Amino acid sequence: MKRNTRFPSAALTGLTAIGLALVSGGFSQFAVAQDEQQTVPTPKPTGPVKPDYSPYPEQHFPTRVYWGVAHVHTGYSFDSGMFGVTLTPDDLFKVARGGTVVTDNGQTFKQDRPLDWVSITDHAEYLGIADQIRAGSPALLADPQGKRWYDMSKESPQKGVEAAIEAVVSIKNGKPVFNSPEIAGEAWAHSLTAAEKWNEPGVFTTLHGFEWTSAPGAKNLHRTVIFRDGIDRVKQVLPFSAFDSPDPEQLWKYMDNYAKKTSGEVLAIPHNGNLSMGIMYNAETFDQKPMDRAYAEARISHEPLMEVTQIKGDSETHPYLSPNDEFADFERWDFDFDKMQKVPNSVLAGNYVRSALKLGLQLEDKLGVNPYQAGLIGGNDAHVGVVTVSEDNFFGEFANGLPSPDRWKAPLTMVHNDPKQGPLVSVWNESASGLGGVWATENTREGIWDALKRKEVYATTGDRPVVRLFAGWNFAPADLNRSDFAENGYAHGVPMGGNLNTAPVGKQPVFLVYAMRDPEGPNLDRIQVVKGWLGKDGQTQERIFDVAVSGGRKIGKDGVCKTLVGNTVDVANATYSNTIGAPVLSAYWKDPEFDAKQRAFYYVRVIQIPSPRWTAYDAKRFGVKMPDYVPMTITDRAYTSPVWYTP
Amino acid sequence: MKRLLKEPLVHFLLLGALIFGGYELLNHNGEPPPGRIVISQGQFTSMVENFTRTQQRPPTREEMENLIRAQVRGEVYYREALALGLDRDDAIIRRRLQQKMEFISDDIAAQAQPTDAELEAFLQAHPDKFRVDPQFTFRQLYLNPEKHGTNLAGDAAQLLAKLNQPGGDAGFAALGDPFMLDNTFTALPAGEISKQFGKEFTAKLGGLQTGHWEGPVESGFGAHLVCLSERTPARAPALAEVRDAVRREWIEDQRLAANDKFYQAMLKHYTVTIEPPAADTEKKPTAAK
Numbered sequence: 001m002k003r004n005t006r007f008p009s010a011a012l013t014g015l016t017a018i019g020l021a022l023v024s025g026g027f028s029q030f031a032v033a034q035d036e037q038q039t040v041p042t043p044k045p046t047g048p049v050k051p052d053y054s055p056y057p058e059q060h061f062p063t064r065v066y067w068g069v070a071h072v073h074t075g076y077s078f079d080s081g082m083f084g085v086t087l088t089p090d091d092l093f094k095v096a097r098g099g100t101v102v103t104d105n106g107q108t109f110k111q112d113r114p115l116d117w118v119s120i121t122d123h124a125e126y127l128g129i130a131d132q133i134r135a136g137s138p139a140l141l142a143d144p145q146g147k148r149w150y151d152m153s154k155e156s157p158q159k160g161v162e163a164a165i166e167a168v169v170s171i172k173n174g175k176p177v178f179n180s181p182e183i184a185g186e187a188w189a190h191s192l193t194a195a196e197k198w199n200e201p202g203v204f205t206t207l208h209g210f211e212w213t214s215a216p217g218a219k220n221l222h223r224t225v226i227f228r229d230g231i232d233r234v235k236q237v238l239p240f241s242a243f244d245s246p247d248p249e250q251l252w253k254y255m256d257n258y259a260k261k262t263s264g265e266v267l268a269i270p271h272n273g274n275l276s277m278g279i280m281y282n283a284e285t286f287d288q289k290p291m292d293r294a295y296a297e298a299r300i301s302h303e304p305l306m307e308v309t310q311i312k313g314d315s316e317t318h319p320y321l322s323p324n325d326e327f328a329d330f331e332r333w334d335f336d337f338d339k340m341q342k343v344p345n346s347v348l349a350g351n352y353v354r355s356a357l358k359l360g361l362q363l364e365d366k367l368g369v370n371p372y373q374a375g376l377i378g379g380n381d382a383h384v385g386v387v388t389v390s391e392d393n394f395f396g397e398f399a400n401g402l403p404s405p406d407r408w409k410a411p412l413t414m415v416h417n418d419p420k421q422g423p424l425v426s427v428w429n430e431s432a433s434g435l436g437g438v439w440a441t442e443n444t445r446e447g448i449w450d451a452l453k454r455k456e457v458y459a460t461t462g463d464r465p466v467v468r469l470f471a472g473w474n475f476a477p478a479d480l481n482r483s484d485f486a487e488n489g490y491a492h493g494v495p496m497g498g499n500l501n502t503a504p505v506g507k508q509p510v511f512l513v514y515a516m517r518d519p520e521g522p523n524l525d526r527i528q529v530v531k532g533w534l535g536k537d538g539q540t541q542e543r544i545f546d547v548a549v550s551g552g553r554k555i556g557k558d559g560v561c562k563t564l565v566g567n568t569v570d571v572a573n574a575t576y577s578n579t580i581g582a583p584v585l586s587a588y589w590k591d592p593e594f595d596a597k598q599r600a601f602y603y604v605r606v607i608q609i610p611s612p613r614w615t616a617y618d619a620k621r622f623g624v625k626m627p628d629y630v631p632m633t634i635t636d637r638a639y640t641s642p643v644w645y646t647p
Numbered sequence: 648m649k650r651l652l653k654e655p656l657v658h659f660l661l662l663g664a665l666i667f668g669g670y671e672l673l674n675h676n677g678e679p680p681p682g683r684i685v686i687s688q689g690q691f692t693s694m695v696e697n698f699t700r701t702q703q704r705p706p707t708r709e710e711m712e713n714l715i716r717a718q719v720r721g722e723v724y725y726r727e728a729l730a731l732g733l734d735r736d737d738a739i740i741r742r743r744l745q746q747k748m749e750f751i752s753d754d755i756a757a758q759a760q761p762t763d764a765e766l767e768a769f770l771q772a773h774p775d776k777f778r779v780d781p782q783f784t785f786r787q788l789y790l791n792p793e794k795h796g797t798n799l800a801g802d803a804a805q806l807l808a809k810l811n812q813p814g815g816d817a818g819f820a821a822l823g824d825p826f827m828l829d830n831t832f833t834a835l836p837a838g839e840i841s842k843q844f845g846k847e848f849t850a851k852l853g854g855l856q857t858g859h860w861e862g863p864v865e866s867g868f869g870a871h872l873v874c875l876s877e878r879t880p881a882r883a884p885a886l887a888e889v890r891d892a893v894r895r896e897w898i899e900d901q902r903l904a905a906n907d908k909f910y911q912a913m914l915k916h917y918t919v920t921i922e923p924p925a926a927d928t929e930k931k932p933t934a935a936k
Binding site for chain 1: 697700701702703704745746749750753757791792793820821824825826827828829830838841842843844845846847848866867868869891892895898899902
């Protein structure tokens with residue numbers, strides 16, 4: 001049975017804004033008792049300690065990347081649901097593991113490849129609203145009729161359905177025995193149960209999670225909240241919503257309380273800084289007071305990662321902030337989420353993660369703690385009940401973005417500057433992004449979550465290139481070619497997400513970097529190191545070094561390769577060819593400008609060759625012509641978590 | 648909407664609806680006295696427990712008073728809104744109520760405990776769902792096409808000759824170019840090989856002879872020389888091997904069936920008439936597809 005739902009676009013698109021407005025404004029503040037900081041054990045050093053004959057017992061380091069997202073929604077989210085999405089967590093888990101589902105416009109969806117892990121993060125707001133604890137179940141059992149229905153439901157599913165129908169009919173007839181919302185269950189419990197059902201250690205990991213949707217004045221402060229533990233612990237709490245408090249500090253207290261009560265562990269990941277009007281990554285608290293040391297500590301201990309890319313735009317950096325970065329203008333969403341107007345340049349620094357990493361160095365110098373010493377990960381944020389990150393298989397952010405000939409021009413909201421010009425933001429602005437690559441020792445809840453916590457993760461804008469990075473003081477060029485590359489890397493350096501302290505006299509940090517393309521995706525153009533540092537004058541700087549390029553092109557003395565890789569995209573046919581670029585690139589790189597007294601961070605950006613954007617596949621498959629302002633090619637990429645240098 | 652609210656006629660209608668609604672409430676026979684709001688013991692407990700599950704501590708007296716005030720306020724608005732019919736044609740409310748109904752049938756399906764016979768039958772009926780992937784035990788070394796350029800075929804042939812000599816493959820990994828995936832894999836399922844090397848490579852692995860080095864075998868990364876030592880074909884598993892997976896899929900199957908049966912049973916109480924606007928009829932066949 002295929003469904004066909006037609007959406008009145010005005011009602012639909014207006015709702016995005018409503019959804020956000022609902023969680024802005026003033027909420028009651030709870031005075032939550034102060035608890036001691038949650039302490040998370042740092043991962044053990046991963047290098048070999050004492051050699052056994054068999055090398056494997058001591059091989060505790062990650063040997064492969066596990067792909068997934070810590071940010072995606074089902075029909076349980078109020079905004080997905082009211083846009084007509086009915087897929088459930090069960091549906092999403094099934095499809096993430098490689099199954100097929102029929103989406104809400106009747107189209108069959110299957111991912112090109114299964115994911116290794118996923119965390120469904122439905123909005124906390126409204127999710128638990130009907131939750132009344134299971135006190136209703138005894139009440140139901142106390143009633144003879146209720147007891148009979150209960151027994152029928154135990155007997156067989158067929159009997160159960162009959163019981164349910166009987167019950168519903170009885171209510172309609174005015175005998176409301178079965179009216180407790182408790183027995184109907186509620187979304188949180190259902191979501192947790194589904195995640196347990198599909199979790200299979202070693203094969204597929206589901207992490208329990210939710211999204212805290214705070215947006216004061218439509219300024220986005222959203223976080224996904226990701227648990228390490230199983231249902232036995234997580235079910236002891238309800239999701240914390242922006243109705244409970246819009247202040248991240250209160251969310252962190254909730255997380256501390258969870259850890260204290262259950263001995264479990266939980267982390268939060270902020271996303272869509274690009275839509276925060278400068279308040280996601282600034283130097284202030286929620287109440288606009290200057291950040292102090294305690295606040296900085298609380299932030300970084302709860303939020304070890306920042307989501308840098310997803311459907312609603314890329315949050316790495318902006319051309320205004322990084323005028324010398326030729327790849328900075330990427331899937332740009334630099335408008336506010338209220339009026340959908342271009343945001344002033346003055347707020348941009350608070351919106352993007354590269355600026356956050358820079359500001360973190362400044363704050364660390366002042367406060368002694370870096371609140372933004374966080375790794376980078378990709379999320380998806382689709383609200384259609386599936387993870388959709390491939391250009392050739394894009395199913396949109398909301399139900400109005402499900403594949404159809406006209407979806408590209410459907411307005412994301414009805415708000416626009418000039419009614420004659422149509423919407424400022426449309427479905428074509430959506431980006432088929434992103435994924436999280438996790439270097440974990442095993443595909444289990446503990447394995448994946450621990451890697452998130454120690455930041456040994458990276459973001460991609462949808463493809464699955466393998467990127468590995470080690471930084472240390474004593475690596476030699478030959479270390480790049482060792483067959484025990486990873487073992488040596490861990491033994492004598494730190495992986496992505498790590499920290500280098502106090503440089504040995506006369507040494508510069510050395511980086512060993514490898515990138516292999518997605519085996520089913522586009523070749524690689526180049527590997528870059530993005531460096532940010534705090535100068536003597538107290539100002540931060542950034543610079544990008546090309547460290548490996550394909551096709552024998554030259555990297556100049558200034559660290560830049562000025563020859564472009566080219567472009568093989570045939571837009572009309574939505575194809576490209578891997579006749580340019582390289583499948584594997586590697587680099588041995590020393591920072592030529594290193595100053596042992598300056599705080600710095602380094603992250604790797606891997607640029608792929610251009611390929612058709614999802615809009616090109618739409619144009620080809622539906623035979624539609626889109627205006628010139630709709631981009632048809634994309635230069636997808638990967639961002640690693642940084643390595644920091646602290647004097 | 649704003650303009651609408653300023654219309655005197657709308658004011659009149661709203662007022663009328665309020666009065667009429669109130670009158671209706673007053674005249675209900677046998678119902679609790681009109682306008683009576685009771686915060687029952689059950690609700691009280693439930694409020695405390697909800698607060699405690701979110702905040703991990705019971706509410707203070709002041710917070711409890713606030714919760715009760717909010718509950719009463721919510722109840723008043725709720726009843727008045729229902730009386731005005733504001734719940735009708737509200738997308739959020741409709742969706743939420745549909746979801747609650749779906750939870751009923753979901754919960755019922757979740758209660759079901761399949762017998763072994765049912766699971767066995769399900770396994771037999773869906774062999775493709777549970778088929779165990781072919782598995783491959785192999786060693787590989789990588790040749791980077793950027794490095795070898797036009798000499799790739801020649802270099803590969805030379806290396807193959809060396810590797811296939813007795814003892815020639817000791818320390819084979821060092822003979823290839825640097826590569827970030829492992830060199831040795833034991834009983835790796837085809838699906839996992841595809842995840843790491845791509846589908847093209849997996850397909851070619853199926854055609855190799857065991858016991859000696861062959862290649863070059865193409866992958867998304869370039870060329871590989873491969874020594875396949877063991878291959879286990881795809882097979883249908885016994886129930887004991889895949890019980891958890893079969894159980895999960897069986898429950899999922901029951902859930903979907905229960906939802907549909909539930910809906911169909913309720914649908915029987917209605918006749919549905921669809922009246923598309925005349926202009927829309929042309930589009931109808933595609934829309935119904």
